[in-house]
Amino acid sequence: MRFFALNKDKSDELRAFHHVFEFSRKKVQSVQTNWADCKKNPGLRFIFIQEGNFEWVIDNKTITVFPNDLVIIYPNQVLQSKMEAFDNGTYYSITILPKLFNEEKLVFGDWSSIPATEQLLIGKLFLLNRKSVFQNFKIAGEILKKIELEIFATEIGFKAIVNHLIDELVVYSTRQLSREENQRKHFPQTFHKFDQILRENLSHPWTVEEMAAILGLGTTTLNEKIRAYSGFSPLNYLINLRISESIRLLKNTDISITDIAFEMGFYSSQHFSSTFKKMTGYSPRYFRKTPESKEE
Amino acid sequence: MELLITIDIGTTAVRIVAFDFKGEKKAYKKGSYPTFHPQPDFSEQDPEQVFITVLFILKSLLNELFEDKKNKIKGIVFSSSMHSVLPIDKNGTPLGNALIWADNRAKKEAEKIKNSALGKIIYEATGTPIHAMSPLAKIAWIRENDAERFQKTYKFISLKEYVVHQFTNEYIIDYSLASATGLFNIRTLKWEQNSLDISGINENYLSETCPIYNSEAKLKPNLAKSLRLSANTKIILGSTDGCMATIGTGVFAEGQATISINSSGAVRVFGEEVLNDSNQRLFNYVLDKNQYISGGPTNNAGVVLDWFVSQFGSFQHGKDFEETMLNSLNEALHVSPGAEGLIFLPYLLGERAPIWNSNARGAYFGINIKHEPRHFVRATIEGIIFELFSIGKVIETYRNINEISLTGTVVTLPFWSNLVADIFGKKVNMNHSVNSINLGSALVGLTEMGVYANIEEAVKSIVKPDRIIEPKVHHHELYTKYYRIFSQLTQKFKEEFDLIAELQAG
Numbered sequence: 001m002r003f004f005a006l007n008k009d010k011s012d013e014l015r016a017f018h019h020v021f022e023f024s025r026k027k028v029q030s031v032q033t034n035w036a037d038c039k040k041n042p043g044l045r046f047i048f049i050q051e052g053n054f055e056w057v058i059d060n061k062t063i064t065v066f067p068n069d070l071v072i073i074y075p076n077q078v079l080q081s082k083m084e085a086f087d088n089g090t091y092y093s094i095t096i097l098p099k100l101f102n103e104e105k106l107v108f109g110d111w112s113s114i115p116a117t118e119q120l121l122i123g124k125l126f127l128l129n130r131k132s133v134f135q136n137f138k139i140a141g142e143i144l145k146k147i148e149l150e151i152f153a154t155e156i157g158f159k160a161i162v163n164h165l166i167d168e169l170v171v172y173s174t175r176q177l178s179r180e181e182n183q184r185k186h187f188p189q190t191f192h193k194f195d196q197i198l199r200e201n202l203s204h205p206w207t208v209e210e211m212a213a214i215l216g217l218g219t220t221t222l223n224e225k226i227r228a229y230s231g232f233s234p235l236n237y238l239i240n241l242r243i244s245e246s247i248r249l250l251k252n253t254d255i256s257i258t259d260i261a262f263e264m265g266f267y268s269s270q271h272f273s274s275t276f277k278k279m280t281g282y283s284p285r286y287f288r289k290t291p292e293s294k295e296e
Numbered sequence: 297m298e299l300l301i302t303i304d305i306g307t308t309a310v311r312i313v314a315f316d317f318k319g320e321k322k323a324y325k326k327g328s329y330p331t332f333h334p335q336p337d338f339s340e341q342d343p344e345q346v347f348i349t350v351l352f353i354l355k356s357l358l359n360e361l362f363e364d365k366k367n368k369i370k371g372i373v374f375s376s377s378m379h380s381v382l383p384i385d386k387n388g389t390p391l392g393n394a395l396i397w398a399d400n401r402a403k404k405e406a407e408k409i410k411n412s413a414l415g416k417i418i419y420e421a422t423g424t425p426i427h428a429m430s431p432l433a434k435i436a437w438i439r440e441n442d443a444e445r446f447q448k449t450y451k452f453i454s455l456k457e458y459v460v461h462q463f464t465n466e467y468i469i470d471y472s473l474a475s476a477t478g479l480f481n482i483r484t485l486k487w488e489q490n491s492l493d494i495s496g497i498n499e500n501y502l503s504e505t506c507p508i509y510n511s512e513a514k515l516k517p518n519l520a521k522s523l524r525l526s527a528n529t530k531i532i533l534g535s536t537d538g539c540m541a542t543i544g545t546g547v548f549a550e551g552q553a554t555i556s557i558n559s560s561g562a563v564r565v566f567g568e569e570v571l572n573d574s575n576q577r578l579f580n581y582v583l584d585k586n587q588y589i590s591g592g593p594t595n596n597a598g599v600v601l602d603w604f605v606s607q608f609g610s611f612q613h614g615k616d617f618e619e620t621m622l623n624s625l626n627e628a629l630h631v632s633p634g635a636e637g638l639i640f641l642p643y644l645l646g647e648r649a650p651i652w653n654s655n656a657r658g659a660y661f662g663i664n665i666k667h668e669p670r671h672f673v674r675a676t677i678e679g680i681i682f683e684l685f686s687i688g689k690v691i692e693t694y695r696n697i698n699e700i701s702l703t704g705t706v707v708t709l710p711f712w713s714n715l716v717a718d719i720f721g722k723k724v725n726m727n728h729s730v731n732s733i734n735l736g737s738a739l740v741g742l743t744e745m746g747v748y749a750n751i752e753e754a755v756k757s758i759v760k761p762d763r764i765i766e767p768k769v770h771h772h773e774l775y776t777k778y779y780r781i782f783s784q785l786t787q788k789f790k791e792e793f794d795l796i797a798e799l800q801a802g
Contacts, residue, residue: 186602186617188308195330231309231327231353240327240352244345251389279352281522 003027003090006151008097013151016159019109020166021095025148028054028087043097044126045073046169048141052089055082058132068141070134072173074126075101092144096166103127111163114171121213122174128197128214134176143169178216190215191229198238202245203265208234243279246272250287257284297322298370299361300745302737303350305376305456306537307331307396307559310350312357313734314369317747319758321730323361327353332393337400337428340393343382343458350459358523371511371530372463373741375540375733376456378476378581381434383449384458391445394455395434402433403654405440409433414490416576421488423570423580423588424478425652432478435495449501457503464513464531469503472535472589475582480505482570482582507584508535509744532744537733539581539589542566544736545701545727546759548752553591553697554732555684555716557704561597563687564589571694577650578690584751592649592687596642597680598705600658603644604676608669625711627670628677633718633771634778635671637662640679641785643793647683650690651786655797661785677712678775681719682782688720699723701761703732717765719779721772725761735759 005024006014014020021043049069056063057080058073065071067089073079075098081087100107106123108114114122134140147165150158185193194215198206211234212222226234242264249260261272276284297316304311309328316322327349332340361367379397384390395401409415410426424430431452439446453461454477457469474480474487479495479502481488487499506512510533520527534540542554542564554564565571570580571590580590601621609620639661646654660675688697702724706712717724739754748754 186606189606191328192330229328231325236352240345240348244342244348247344247348248342251387279355280348281351281355281519 002148002152004148013154017111017162019097019099019111021097023094023147023151025050025090025092027090028052029089030087040076040078041073041095043075043095044101044170045079045093045095046140046144046173047071047073048092048137048144050090050092050141052087054087054089054091055085056080057082061132063133065133066135068136068138070137070140070173071132072126072134073132074130092141092148094144094147094166094169096170098123108170112167112170113164114167117209121210122170124210125174125177125213129177131177134173137173137176139172140169143172174213175216178213187225187229191226194226194234195237195241198241199245202238202242203263205265206235206238239275239279242266243276246276246284247280247287250284260284297364297366298368300738300741301354301357301369301372302534302734302741303354303372303374303459304537304540304731304733304737305346305350305374305459306733307377307398310346310353311731311734312350312353313731313738314357314361315734315738315742317742317745319735319738319742319754321734323357324731325353325357325360331396331398335401337403339396339398339400341380341396341455343390343394343455346394346455347459347462351462355523358525362524369525369529371532371741371745372515373532373737373744374456374460374534375537375737376454376459376473378473378536378538379429379431379434380454380456381431381438382453382455382458383438383445384451384453385448386450388461390458391448394458396455397429399434400428400654401441402430402437403428405436406430406433409436409494410576412494414494418478418488418490418494419576420572421481421483422478422491423475423482423582425576425579425648426478427648427652428654429648430478431476432491432495435479435497439496446496451503452497452501453503460513460531460533463515463519465516466513467503468506468510468513468533470506470508470510470533470535471582471584472508472539474505476536476538476579480582482580482588485582485585506533508533508539508740509584511744530741530745532741534737534740535583536581538562538564538591539583540733540736540740541703542589542736543583543739543751543755544732544734544759545703546725546755546761547701548755551696551698552701553688553691553699554701554703555688557597557680557684557702557706557712557716559597559599559602559705560593560595561680561684561704562591562593563684563691564591565691565695565697566590567695571691573690573694577652579649587751591691594683594687595645595648596658596683600642600644600680601676604673608672610669624670624673625677625709628674629711631670631674633678633774635675635678636666637664638667638671638675639778639782639785640672640675641782641789642676642679642683646797649687653790653793655793656786656789657793657796657800659785659789661781677715678719678778679782681712681715682779684716685719685779686783686786697722699725701725701727703727713763713765717767718771719775721767721769721776723767724765726763726765727759727761729762 008021049065053066099109106119150162212219258269261269266272299314302313309326311326314323329345329349380394382394406428475482479491511530513531545554547554547566556562571578580588605621641659643656644658647656743751743754
């Protein structure tokens with residue numbers, strides 16, 4: 001059992017991995033008074049608890065973690081120890097630095113073999129859920145152990161294998177994220193979440209694949225389940241939400257029809273008007289609050 | 297073929313069914329919309345989304361029907377959930393979302409009205425138990441707590457009136473829906489002055505009241521054109537989901553009752569007199585002059601079992617909620633009646649009828665060392681039906697019930713229907729093939745169009761059960777003993793319900 005702390009630009013072991021900010025296995029045994037690590041997290045950090053238990057605060061939310069739990073800390077989140085908590089145990093930690101990670105996009109970089117479209121989706125899933133603790137997620141511990149062995153052994157091909165293992169860690173966490181979220185849920189609850197996510201991102205150019213990944217379902221199952229529950233195909237449900245919201249904006253604001261079209265994720269005001277007319281039988285202008293337009 | 301379209305604007309979805317003139321279902325589509333809970337006691341729906349969904353589903357159903365050139369749409373009948381309140385301004389623009397039946401924000405106002413000198417008088421005049429669900433209390437809440445919205449309000453309407461207004465440009469409300477507002481006198485069939493005074497409004501704030509058969513409003517010409525409907529298509533005002541489900545299951549005589557089990561549940565009877573319950577436990581809604589649908593609603597039906605299974609169901613790898621639910625039911629089937637001495641009080645969401653106590657909470661009673669998860673599943677379902685039975689018992693102090701028509705999402709599950717038969721000790725009729733609310737609307741529509749001489753003839757000609765279940769006498773005897781304990785526990789816990797609810801409120 002070894003303990004180590006590797007840091008980008010300081011440790012030789014990480015020279016081949018510019019996308020790894022830090023990788024460590026630490027033993028902690030102390031009463032925390034003021035934990036050093038209250039800087040904003042620069043990348044995507046994974047912490048796997050091997051022994052003991054920890055009380056941490058992530059963005060003012062307290063979590064208690066136990067062996068085999070995986071903690072994910074997202075970019076710009078702040079991890080702190082709870083004051084005066086007795087932290088005792090060992091954990092692995094790895095922080096990877098994606099090339100780009102914001103509300104719109106996640107790009108890991110050339111080292112990853114996850115296709116670009118799936119990287120985008122993974123980013124969306126992480127940010128929409130922002131789930132911190134994955135309970136009893138042993139596989140993450142196994143992957144981190146392998147990364148440790150590879151990095152220190154530096155046998156032939158270790159670079160490829162380490163990068164591959166990081167991919168694995170990301171993909172398994174993503175799968176666990178959507179699965180855990182939705183499996184125990186009665187479908188109406190899952191649908192409720194689907195509705196909320198769409199509603200908060202009406203201007204986003206949604207694809208069915210994205211919608212499916214967010215609910216942890218395949219596209220076929222998504223289509224079947226959404227249709228059976230709501231009577232709409234997933235994309236038609238989205239259009240339904242966009243049209244309802246447009247009507248509210250038309251009636252209650254002076255925002256121009258063109259601006260409403262773009263805000264609601266339509267390509268152009270023509271696209272908006274034709275979809276609107278097809279759905280409702282009226283042109284958007286009909287719902288403008290001026291009384292004379294009602295005579296149309 | 298001549299067809300009638302029925303549109304039910306329900307709590308979770310609009311369901312649209314086309315019927316021929318014999319009452320046969322010809323086409324069906326549904327479209328769902330969500331309920332929002334911006335605060336714990338709030339339950340709201342977006343009127344624009346509800347209307348767009350109605351329109352979209354109607355259009356796509358009509359497109360399908362018009363593929364056959366011989367299909368002619370002669371009429372459209374509406375029904376909806378009760379108790380929603382939507383303030384609108386002079387242009388007909390909604391002032392925010394609608395407060396739906398489940399919205400509980402007006403509980404203090406309701407309590408105040410109920411305990412006031414007018415409480416009893418208003419209940420007797422309007423037929424609606426005084427509760428947060430009642431538009432009477434909701435409007436009072438808006439006046440007290442959202443003065444700005446109240447000031448801007450031109451009318452207080454329901455989601456159904458909003459949709460009907462989009463179709464016809466008229467503000468009209470049927471007697472049934474009006475009689476579920478707490479603002480309508482069920483004998484004079486006029487808005488009730490005492491209620492108007494309490495809500496702080498006058499008649500001008502409300503729609504014009506009409507019989508459920510009213511068909512004077514005309515479809516807007518541009519909407520008719522867009523839907524490819526004839527300008528003469530009759531728009532029949534229709535009734536509420538509760539009234540429609542009652543006649544739609546064939547209940548139209550002494551001795552019959554309807555039990556609906558969906559997420560919430562209800563027991564209802566038809567009668568020519570109201571059930572004037574001195575404890576204000578039962579509702580009396582108007583179907584027509586001197587025709588009433590009376591009964592009581594429970595908050596805790598299907599939703600309670602959904603809760604149980606999602607929390608405690610044995611989710612094996614890869615199994616989703618629906619499969620796990622079926623597994624749980626299967627396990628419960630192998631437990632003997634009474635769950636070997638385990639009793640469940642289902643009051644997870646507080647309760648309406650018959651105890652009308654929003655502080656009531658759930659409990660398992662009688663747990664011993666031999667009880668397994670499957671006993672809890674069975675006890676949970678039995679508890680839900682005991683609660684419906686307790687509503688039936690109150691109704692039976694005024695009316696005999698000899699047979700039951702069962703409707704709702706559980707109808708397809710034999711386990712539930714057998715339990716209803718055994719616990720009530722009565723014959724249970726069911727019809728799997730059609731949504732009873734839409735069928736009820738078809739009965740109203742076909743009567744209005746003169747296909748049947750009156751509603752009674754329509755009910756008797758069209759509604760036929762496709763399955764009948766007889767109660768098992770020995771099971772009923774055993775359940776009677778369990779019910780006694782169930783009922784006593786509910787009574788005894790009154791004080792503890794208040795104490796625990798207070799702690800839970802924090």
